[in-house]
Amino acid sequence: MSSQRIAVRLVTDVVLALAIALLVSAVAHRTGLNAATAALVLHTTVLLLAAWRTFAAGIAASLAATASFTFFLDPFGSWRVDAPSNWIALVSFLIASTLTSRLVSRARHEAARAEARRSELAALYRLSVELFTATDAESKGRDTALELSLAALQARGGGIVAISPDGSVTRERWHGVEDAHLLSRCRTALQRANPASFPAPAGSTVCVPQSAEGSLRRVFVAVETRATPRAVESVGALLALEMEHDRALAASAHAEALEESHALKTSILRAVSHDLNTPLTAVSLELDALARELAEDPQAMQRIMSLREDTTILRRRIENLLAMARLEAGAIVPRPEPVSPADLFLGVRRHMDLATPGRSLSIQVEEDCPEIDADPSLLLEILVNLVDNAHRASPSEEAIEIRAEQIPDGVRLTVADRGIGVPHGEGAGEEVLLQDLPSRGLGLEIARAFTAASAGKLALLRREGGGTLVRIDLPAWNEAEAST
């Protein structure tokens, strides 16, 4: 309200109060009311004016009522105010008008505050509905959420500001008018760790500290808002929640997409495996049939044996390529279980019987060697690849040795041959770095990758007396944990 309007209202109230007080007193004089009744009527008039109009009207009415009480009542026409009854009347009128106008003013103020709070709550409710029920990304973009928040606060501008330890300010999200004192105001709010309100041309600018993320500290700012700091704080919290909600939705969508992608990769690899293995089985069976039909022809049998060997190599390579594809596609998730080294070596022997019949394999399992805590299919892939490498790199009359023993931190598996897999050099038992190898086939690569996936460690060593020794250290299965 402008000061001119306030002055006009004040004058109107005073004139009105004087007029009514004089009118009531004149009527009381004409009708011949006694002093007590006239005082009661004037008292009521003062109360009504104080309640209906302003504090000034109440005071004016009190003074006018005292004056007219003195003037109109006996003795009529006298202005003696020293009579005790007149003083009592004046004090009584003043107290009544002051108390009433104060009470009415407070009630009006509380009602206005309650109305403002109700409006803020309604705006907050509308905002939360708009922020959290519109899940469609197109209907609720990042900026839309901020615009809705600022509109709910009747702010002319604002957003989320990030302040780094070196004092630089980044407007992570901003909409509408700028604030010239943004950094200092945000710092004040951060120092107080509470909302800070600053007077502005239209309303106030409110800065609300938000939760910190690492060294970054964020502040929600509403520029020239009519809302209370508490409402700004609530909207800031809602906006932060909405951002968190958006992040969670995005993370969930990402996880879902990853899961779908993982399932798709697994399914494709399984289909590829099926489609590659079916014709390979047919080729093997065809060779079996040919071998039976041409059993009497030594030359044909020799060629069939050679073809069988090629088929076995092809089969192994396909398995390795698929294993590598699974590993790279993230489709291999190790599922550890207790693996008995003897069982594992039985699997290796079965593989050798099929792939390299006649090749001698020496198996040793140390007494009381614990079980390995690893994925059995990965362990089998590791050993089969290492044994295949050993088979190719060493003379066929030399046995390939595999051994399992207990070590302080787990189980050690070794595959040893007398071949040429690692370059000759000084010092038996010396570790050979993989990058120093003249060639690293897919088999060794798979053994290395699967050992790492099994929480193990693979090392290549020069064997005493010539040859290669591959050492794989793996965790042992904890029997005590399983028993409980």
Add this chain to the structure above:
Amino acid sequence: MSLRVPLILFVDDDARLRSLVAAELRSNRYEAIVASNGREALERFRDVTPDIIVTDLAMPESDGFDLIEQVRRESQLPIIVLSVRNSDTEKIRALDLGADDYVVKPFSMPELLARLRAQLRRRPAEAHSILRFPGLVVDIERRRVILDDREIRLTPTELALLELLVSNAGKPVTLAQIVRRVWKGAPGTSFDTVRVHIRSLRRKIEPNAATPRYIATEPWVGYRFIAEPEEE
């Protein structure tokens, strides 16, 4: 043993593989019929009642799982499934639905023939109360176990485990089946409990820890009694 030639129903969606396997089976003194999917196989099974079904799992229209489920409602005949490597969930699902064994593709004919022989052998053996294997005799009725001519003492759980494995010799028994049959599905029985008892049983019956003669682990699936029963 019956003198009748065993009839094998081979089910696979690959026509070349079907004809090759059928020819190989016939040349190994089996009778063979083929089907290209589960639905066709079910019709064949109802028409001719084969002795064993060998089926692929991944097939269009009606797959191997459907076939196992349908056949198990009507018959207990042996079913061998063809699976691909690293598909243990498929193997376990097939075994739990009632399949008796699996062969991993690409397989060789000797491998498939060995599995067929094991299944055909297993059927009459089930009726016997004394099961004999090289170096091991299990008398189910008297609850006695003789290892290399010496009676060995087993705990009741170990004995129940051994009985379950030998009566399914040659066939993989899943961990879930073991819990169901030996522990009667008692609450709190985990697969680790089974593993602990299997290890204890192995210590008593396996003469050489490095090379198991009787019990082999089927990774993730369970265990298989690998010794072949002696002819009576």
